Amino acid sequence: KQEVTQIPAALSVPEGENLVLNCSFTDSAIYNLQWFRQDPGKGLTSLLLIQSSQREQTSGRLNASLDKSSGRSTLYIAASQPGDSATYLCAVISNSGYALNFGKGTSLLVTP
Amino acid sequence: GAGVSQTPSNKVTEKGKYVELRCDPISGHTALYWYRQSLGQGPEFLIYFQGTGAADDSGLPNDRFFAVRPEGSVSTLKIQRTERGDSAVYLCASSLQGNAETQYFGPGTRLLVL
Numbered sequence: 062k063q064e065v066t067q068i069p070a071a072l073s074v075p076e077g078e079n080l081v082l083n084c085s086f087t088d089s090a091i092y093n094l095q096w097f098r099q100d101p102g103k104g105l106t107s108l109l110l111i112q113s114s115q116r117e118q119t120s121g122r123l124n125a126s127l128d129k130s131s132g133r134s135t136l137y138i139a140a141s142q143p144g145d146s147a148t149y150l151c152a153v154i155s156n157s158g159y160a161l162n163f164g165k166g167t168s169l170l171v172t173p
Numbered sequence: 174g175a176g177v178s179q180t181p182s183n184k185v186t187e188k189g190k191y192v193e194l195r196c197d198p199i200s201g202h203t204a205l206y207w208y209r210q211s212l213g214q215g216p217e218f219l220i221y222f223q224g225t226g227a228a229d230d231s232g233l234p235n236d237r238f239f240a241v242r243p244e245g246s247v248s249t250l251k252i253q254r255t256e257r258g259d260s261a262v263y264l265c266a267s268s269l270q271g272n273a274e275t276q277y278f279g280p281g282t283r284l285l286v287l
Binding site for chain 2: 065092093095097102103105106107150152154159160162163164166
């Protein structure tokens with residue numbers, strides 16, 4: 062069974078810092094990996110999707126990398142802003158199905 | 174274009190009651206998914222529809238849970254004889270074809286069973 066782990070569980074940084082969120086998964090047989098953002102009381106917003114054949118994806122200040130063989134992904138946020146405060150969720154679709162397997166998320170607080 | 178919508182946004186019910194949760198996917202999306210998110214946890218997969226049929230219902234916790242999508246668009250998640258442990262946020266997502274592409278999520282229905 063695919064297990065997805067996110068570290069750290071919570072993170073607080075001052076505005077302007079660059080930061081890295083970590084995600085690991087136990088079964089390297091995946092279709093893709095997605096990073097989502099979830100604001101309190103809201104649904105999920107897709108940030109980046111990395112196909113299993115890719116090593117990274119970039120969108121604005123966000124960069125996600127994927128090392129499938131080691132079962133790891135990182136989400137890099139450059140020049141963090143208070144508006145980046147949210148919970149960030151990592152999820153994989155395994156080759157066994159269509160379901161997203163989620164980690165528990167990293168709760169990020171960016172202070173002014 | 175409208176995103177995924179879910180109604181109601183909040184539902185409070187009593188133990189033992191029946192509830193229905195509705196999901197309206199993005200127009201043209203053939204794939205529809207239901208997930209459940211408990212407090213402090215990531216969402217957990219419940220069921221996946223391709224068109225009108227349930228292609229994968231392996232995540233439904235027991236036979237009190239049932240979902241339909243009769244016309245291949247709107248879906249309804251039905252929970253019979255609700256229990257306090259069913260309290261969670263129920264999230265719906267849709268994608269264009271279901272081929273492991275980006276899933277777009279609705280805002281969720283927050284269910285509280287007293």
